[in-house]
Amino acid sequence: MKVYEQSQVRNIVLVGAPGSGKTTLTESMLFEGGIIKRRGSVEEKSTVSDFHEIEQERGNSIYSTCMHAEWHDCKINILDTPGLDDFVGEVLSSIRVATTCVLVLNGQQGVEVGTEIVWNRVSHFNKPTVIVLNQMDHPKANFDSALETVKARFGSKAVTLQYPLNPGEKFDTIVDVLKMVMYRFPNTGGKPQKLPIPDSEQQRVQKLRAEVIEKAAENDEKLMEKYFENGALDEADVMQGLRIGFIKGDIYPVFALSSKSNMGSGRLMGFLGEVAPSSLDIPPEQTVDGQMVVCDPKAPLTIFVYKTLVEPYLGKVNFFKVCSGELKVGMEIVNATTGDTEKINQILIMDGKTRNVVDRMAAGDIGALVKLKNTLTNHTLHAKECDQIIAPIDFPESKIQLAIVAENKNDDEKVVAGLRELHEEDPTFKLEYSKELKQMIVSGQGELHLDVGRWRLQHLYGVKTTYVRPRIPYRETIQKEANSMYRHKKQSGGAGQFGEVHIKVLPYHEGMPKPEGYSIRKEEVIDLAWGGKLVFYNAIVGGVIDARYVPSVLKGILEKMEEGPITGSYARDVCVVLHDGKMHSVDSNDISFKIAGSMAFKDAFLQANPLLLEPIYELEVMVPEDLVGDVMADLQGRRSSILGIDSVNNYQVIKAKTPLAELYKYSTSLKSITQGRAGFSCKFLEYTTLPGDVQKKLAQEYSSTKVN
Numbered sequence: 001m002k003v004y005e006q007s008q009v010r011n012i013v014l015v016g017a018p019g020s021g022k023t024t025l026t027e028s029m030l031f032e033g034g035i036i037k038r039r040g041s042v043e044e045k046s047t048v049s050d051f052h053e054i055e056q057e058r059g060n061s062i063y064s065t066c067m068h069a070e071w072h073d074c075k076i077n078i079l080d081t082p083g084l085d086d087f088v089g090e091v092l093s094s095i096r097v098a099t100t101c102v103l104v105l106n107g108q109q110g111v112e113v114g115t116e117i118v119w120n121r122v123s124h125f126n127k128p129t130v131i132v133l134n135q136m137d138h139p140k141a142n143f144d145s146a147l148e149t150v151k152a153r154f155g156s157k158a159v160t161l162q163y164p165l166n167p168g169e170k171f172d173t174i175v176d177v178l179k180m181v182m183y184r185f186p187n188t189g190g191k192p193q194k195l196p197i198p199d200s201e202q203q204r205v206q207k208l209r210a211e212v213i214e215k216a217a218e219n220d221e222k223l224m225e226k227y228f229e230n231g232a233l234d235e236a237d238v239m240q241g242l243r244i245g246f247i248k249g250d251i252y253p254v255f256a257l258s259s260k261s262n263m264g265s266g267r268l269m270g271f272l273g274e275v276a277p278s279s280l281d282i283p284p285e286q287t288v289d290g291q292m293v294v295c296d297p298k299a300p301l302t303i304f305v306y307k308t309l310v311e312p313y314l315g316k317v318n319f320f321k322v323c324s325g326e327l328k329v330g331m332e333i334v335n336a337t338t339g340d341t342e343k344i345n346q347i348l349i350m351d352g353k354t355r356n357v358v359d360r361m362a363a364g365d366i367g368a369l370v371k372l373k374n375t376l377t378n379h380t381l382h383a384k385e386c387d388q389i390i391a392p393i394d395f396p397e398s399k400i401q402l403a404i405v406a407e408n409k410n411d412d413e414k415v416v417a418g419l420r421e422l423h424e425e426d427p428t429f430k431l432e433y434s435k436e437l438k439q440m441i442v443s444g445q446g447e448l449h450l451d452v453g454r455w456r457l458q459h460l461y462g463v464k465t466t467y468v469r470p471r472i473p474y475r476e477t478i479q480k481e482a483n484s485m486y487r488h489k490k491q492s493g494g495a496g497q498f499g500e501v502h503i504k505v506l507p508y509h510e511g512m513p514k515p516e517g518y519s520i521r522k523e524e525v526i527d528l529a530w531g532g533k534l535v536f537y538n539a540i541v542g543g544v545i546d547a548r549y550v551p552s553v554l555k556g557i558l559e560k561m562e563e564g565p566i567t568g569s570y571a572r573d574v575c576v577v578l579h580d581g582k583m584h585s586v587d588s589n590d591i592s593f594k595i596a597g598s599m600a601f602k603d604a605f606l607q608a609n610p611l612l613l614e615p616i617y618e619l620e621v622m623v624p625e626d627l628v629g630d631v632m633a634d635l636q637g638r639r640s641s642i643l644g645i646d647s648v649n650n651y652q653v654i655k656a657k658t659p660l661a662e663l664y665k666y667s668t669s670l671k672s673i674t675q676g677r678a679g680f681s682c683k684f685l686e687y688t689t690l691p692g693d694v695q696k697k698l699a700q701e702y703s704s705t706k707v708n
């Protein structure tokens with residue numbers, strides 16, 4: 001395969017709402033680039049991009065896939081990404097290595113909530129962006145109204161370079177404002193006939209052309225002067241101004257096409273080849289200390305792993321971008337994170353599942369490596385003489401969590417090992433054994449995301465698992481003061497045990513005064529690992545308890561707080577005054593005082609009007625106007641309080657406070673209420689009081705399982 005120099009390489013990432021047609025557009029571009037001889041389709045499960053079994057099973061993209069097409073003298077690397085926010089990790093890793101972003105919209109609605117969700121994720125990367133209004137052949141295609149949504153969202157940045165003459169079922173003609181020709185496609189799509197623009201379209205096209213010229217002129221002072229002097233610009237000037245504005249992010253060229261009938265994808269590729277930047281033209285990658293890594297093939301080699309995937313038959317595949325220098329077969333390079341040296345035996349260019357081999361790859365290009373030792377996403381590998389580390393991709397926090405259980409208990413270890421590997425592949429998929437909940441908790445971006453994890457466990461590691469409702473991390477606290485004493489005494493056979501403590505508990509709140517009536521010797525403020533505080537006062541006088549036993553009392557209290565008296569949940573925000581007690585010259589020891597401390601705490605806590613707190617999450621739901629009512633009704637059924645509704649662009653954002661216990665399977669439920677037209681984010685906000693009846697029920701459940 002030909003090796004391309006850096007100026008010839010374009011890394012194009014396709015992003016957009018699910019179903020807008022990214023995978024289909026990729027297929028058409030690969031066909032136009034001669035990589036495939038026949039166009040596959042999503043329906044026939046035959047696209048190059050959606051080649052994974054699970055993608056074909058579900059009928060949509062789950063992984064981002066890298067492919068390439070050769071177009072004139074360029075290598076266009078195409079990164080097709082999933083539209084569902086469940087797989088945002090895949091989108092973020094691909095956009096990171098891209099030089100141009102293609103935002104694909106469907107030609108019926110234009111900008112949808114799904115578009116907004118993706119755009120919110122990627123817009124801060126500030127990549128030059130092309131907007132594609134796809135599906136112009138769809139019976140309900142409406143270019144004008146779709147374009148209106150684009151103008152409403154992106155303002156004057158959106159510049160129309162093409163429009164369809166006849167959107168809808170009969171679609172076959174595009175008017176090109178930049179080239180000033182009309183393209184008429186044969187039924188099978190592909191290469192169009194170039195025709196003059198008819199008189200009937202002259203008024204519209206001239207108006208659009210003037211907009212393009214004005215926008216192009218805006219980006220260069222010389223062009224601006226020329227424009228004012230002559231009232232026009234020649235073709236080369238327009239292209240130059242357009243390119244400058246596009247690369248700066250001031251111009252989002254708008255194209256109209258049908259990827260399904262392959263009408264217009266060739267022209268889009270032409271634009272990407274001619275106008276879109278290579279890595280040389282956009283800001284270079286940065287190191288963790290903010291240094292620029294110049295995209296120069298003569299500089300020492302630095303490559304950045306943006307994605308890792310375990311493929312059946314191939315094993316672990318690391319996808320990388322060459323940030324500087326040139327990667328060659330035979331090189332020995334160092335993994336900056338692990339310190340391992342890796343010998344490069346093979347450099348791959350992947351087209352979905354098809355592998356091509358090259359023996360070198362220049363800065364700016366992207367490829368894949370297999371059989372590296374411990375190389376993972378976000379790792380930098382570099383030549384021995386250099387030591388820069390590329391700034392990692394910032395992956396988002398988890399949105400939802402579920403507890404995972406192996407169907408066969410003997411598979412527990414395999415499940416953990418498999419999940420660890422899944423996390424290494426996909427940093428947004430996380431696992432943790434929760435000591436508090438006593439469950440293996442898997443967390444990620446949505447139920448579908450977690451379901452894919454479960455599917456992979458079964459298909460790659462051969463273990464069947466199920467997801468169950470995760471327990472809720474309640475907290476326990478008290479509302480009034482209470483006193484207690486506990487004597488731990490044991491006289492059996494040899495050495496006895498004896499310890500007696502008298503304590504007072506009080507609710508803790510920030511800035512409270514020291515309890516009165518005691519001679520306090522020491523105050524210890526403990527920030528509890530699970531949030532909240534324990535303030536412990538040693539107010540022992542006259543040595544009734546030896547100073548060496550006091551830490552044991554505290555230890556006993558802390559142990560009880562770790563498994564709170566009402567439901568076994570963590571206790572928080574309590575003051576304890578240890579003010580009296582007794583010891584025995586022979587039988588007293590640490591363990592006796594620990595037990596006494598723990599039991600005294602439990603008794604006092606239960607008398608102090610104890611209270612169960614539940615975690616509340618702040619929820620933001622993005623939803624189109626017509627679905628606000630349905631989403632609100634559902635939220636109210638989930639004990640939510642609505643904080644407000646804001647209108648943002650052309651959708652609504654509902655803000656609410658919702659108990660975590662009510663968020664179980666929320667992403668699935670929201671998808672079904674809105675047919676996938678809404679999105680949400682949530683984060684922990686606070687702990688608040690649980691309704692009394694729920695507390696009573698939980699306390700009863702706990703005491704029935706507990707014997708002590």
Ligand SMILES: Nc1nc2c(ncn2[C@@H]2O[C@H](COP(=O)(O)OP(=O)(O)O)[C@@H](O)[C@H]2O)c(=O)[nH]1
Pocket residue numbers: 016017018019020021022023024025041042043059060061083104134135136137138257258259260261
């Ligand atoms: N009519 C029409 N349908 C399209 C077009 N592009 C994609 N589709 C259909 O839209 C659905 C989603 O397409 P897909 O490429 O998977 O969208 P993605 O989720 O953005 O990758 C599939 O049923 C496609 O056949 C198009 O240009 N015209």
Ligand SMILES: [Mg+2]
Pocket residue numbers: 022023024060061080081082083
């Ligand atoms: Mg897709």
